[in-house]
Amino acid sequence: MNLPVIPAPATATAHDGTLIVGAALGVVVQSADLAEVAARFVEDIQVDAGIALSPESAGITLLIDGDGIDDIAPAAGLRADGQAITDADERYGLEITGEGVRVWGRTAEAVHRGLTTLRQLITTHAQDGTAALPTTRIVDGPRFAWRGLSLDVVRTFHAPDVVRRVIDMCSLYKLNVLHLHLTDDQGWRIEVPSRPALTEVGATGAVGDRPGGFYSQSEVAALVAYAAERFVTVVPEIDMPGHTSAVFSAYPELAPAEIRSIDLGNGSSIQLSTLDPDRDETWAFVEDVLDAVIPQFPQSAYVHIGADETWGMSDEAHASFVEQAAALVRARGKRVVGWQEVARAAISSDDVVQYWMDVAEAESADSDKAASMLPPDLLPILVEGLRKAKHDAPKALAQGARLLVSPTTWLYFDRPHADASSDPGQEEARKRVGLPFYPAASIRDGVEWDPVENTPGVQTEDQLAGVEAAVWCETIATSDELEFTLLPRLAGAAEKAWTRQTSTDWSDYATRLGRQSLTWKHRGWTWFQSVEINWAP
Template sequence: MNLPLIPAPAATTTSDGTLVIGDGLGIAVPPELADLAARFVEDVRIDAGIALSVAASPGVTVLIDSAGIDDVAPASGLRADGKDLADERYGLEITSAGVRVWGPTAEGVHRGLTSLRQLITAYAQDGSATLPAARVIDGPRFAWRGLSLDVARTFHPPAVVRRVVDMCSLYKLNVLHLHVTDDQGWRIEVPSRPALTEIGACGAIGDRPGGYYTQAEVAELVAYAAERFVTVVPEIEMPGHIAAVFRAYPELAPGEIRSIDLGNGASLQLSTLDPDRAETWEFVEDVLDAVIPQFPQSAYVHIGGDEAFGMPDEAHAAFVERAVELVRARGKRVVGWQEIARASISADVAVQYWMDVHEVESMDYDAVSSMVPAELLPILAEGLKKAAQDAPRALAQGARLLVSPTSWLYFDRPHADASSDAAQEEMRKRVGLPVYPAASIRDSVEWDPVENTPGVESDAQVAGVEGAVWCETIATADELEFMLLPRLSGAAEKAWSRQTSTDWPEYAARLSHQSKAWQQREWTWFHSVEVDWA
């Protein structure tokens, strides 16, 4: 019997017997886990409509314990919070007498309670849930399991970001990578550079409203995520994608700014920060000094580094190398898009692989040329030609890859399959970047982070797995959630589960149960006809 859990656990055994979970069932926890248990109780109330309680006479026992955990190997890769001794492994045992959830750390216990929460929701009916007797021993394959969220092209307010954190937590994703700066807007306060928010934060793509997060709002988001064991990693895009900075501080811009109209309400700027100017580095240091303290849980700063169109290779490499040193001097580590591998980097830098060589090689260039301005085509062709060597170059320098290939983990591509909800068909045709071939929900899980990443031969070369959602075509919270669900659960499956291949019918059966929680939380989700939703 396969339990309706996503991601799939490392080891599961089932046996005869059941346990009924209903209102008033008690949860016994040690004092240090009281807050964690209270959040679990609230989540079960929302997801399943069942009111559990924290009580001395328990039906559920939660404790710190390592029994049986070593049957599952520790996770491979890097943690965004930099912790070397963190352990997310857990045990979950259900018998007719009750439930026991344990792990060596509070984080491990949280992952176990998340699995229990999914089971209660899947089996909930008429105010109670009848769970099958089972034992689960589980732990993640990769330590970094994340989502990159673009809040520059569309500004998503804190309440929307918290909903995304809740989605990540439900599927055991532990990183929210916030893309807070780009050409279209600057979304974070830098007190020494007030024009970044007074001017740079105004507007977004097209006629969408702008905005930014105050330091107080960032602190609340970071704390909210940390309570759910999600680390928020900031991305400060540089040296390209910098138009919002040039609007705020024109003195940082080159004498002539070149841009290309993309015809969709957006333009692509081809000008970059100049590494030979002292003013550039004064700006970068001001930004790092303001941003880093706002994300105390993150051991990393994402420096962007991608698509520095028109910038000579030598200047780009020089910029990346100095930016890395500035971040390192402030006690943090660097992650950047794959183009940073063209610089001289060290093994402590994580390189985010996104330009999937398979997709580049199979791209329909005639179709691309019909959607992309002619002026941009040679620039893209040059960038794609260089991209093929980025992953091998990063690995040769000892860096690990954060796997985010466009083919499987870019959630802004159109949905290929139809929706069983006819009302969603208009949104399906409208939302998603048309330059990407449409992808089905099945496509999102029929791949492997090691087998399908060029140059990677083992888990040890992988920092982790991260999905990405870009918002050129996404203007509202509903559209954002429509593109995230159910794809986000597929990303979690590939990042956590130790199964290198996914059986689609078996996965689809587990996926079908997830819609119950989504409905209860009023999340918008894509009703793919590929799944027989519960």
């Protein structure tokens, strides 16, 4: 049964008949803890479909119930909020009959996921204030517990209202993690009261002449709450010991005596200097940062410590830093997640290793094309680092850690779009937005892969924490350009993270995807209008 829903549900059984959804229908909850979920659904349907559901009528019933849920296996992986899979069950049921709709699950979060499916069905069938829905019964649940997006707010500072729009996109596609990349060479984006220069000095920059900025503690609290209301956990990343130019600008005493960097020729540079694990000042700084950042993200069980691309740092020093930083995170009651390079240190089986460097791309780093696009001083450093990458996933798995799958080939959205756009005005953006170092990728590329089959050393879903896309903003200067890279790719990432089928039929997916533009139009979101998709008018 081809329902215009992304991600595709695990089971869907069609029945004869239709249900007309319009102003005559209302939402009834049979449990008080579903009231907020219901209210948000009503608001979303008004925005997405232009249908004002009645506040006083029945028709859509929400309840806490386990009917048929166990027909779907529990999710694999780990939750970013630290809850057990059994305690935060996202499996749901949705039944549409000629008399009304019933949505159920064992948790409010599960009911929210079911309502998200119903929301897409209503929006894609809406016309002139009503929607004629096919009668059907769906029982569904996610393949992986961690389904996320990593958002770079450093190279371009994205204001809170932009981040809220991204959270809305995540929620629409059942993604439940927003990983905020808060610090890097170009800027520092979060308050640390004991280290005021981090925001007074370190936050002022971005890439090129883009304005800097940071999130105040009140702004972080509002974003975290907004996300939590939509069952999205915000995970903070403090990138260290590398990517610390902004730190050294704010606190020069933490910098090495000689700071080495390589000019990229595009207004930015790559720094080869790192925090020193042998200095007491380093650890006083790290503790100050963790003590300030951790309380701002109470829903997250994890702190991301970065630890990637420590060019010029010895393997021994890098391992020492990772091990000490991880110990400080654990001492504060949190778990550790880091980019795949953390696997080169001694890590815990409770840690999550974010796999990002595809072996194939690592092997192509010393190609003639790469050589022509990179500064000559950078190429040998980059090749050396990338050649180590093929050992990272096996090392992580050997230590009992789970992998968070974020491969550059399929889940890095900062690569050029390969498809042409049906909107001639987007062709200029297509040439400009996306790192030219990466081969261009089509929308189809984003769904024709599998997180288990295409991750080196992985045999079963239980070895994975989940799936997370990433968007970096070297070439993204505005919110429109951000959305241009996120949509429709974000829907494809959600398909691979949630849907249980290991292979995706392109024709089926493309048909479902084309209907999603109806919601995007109502939301005022920008999306890349690939000629390969028959978009809804």
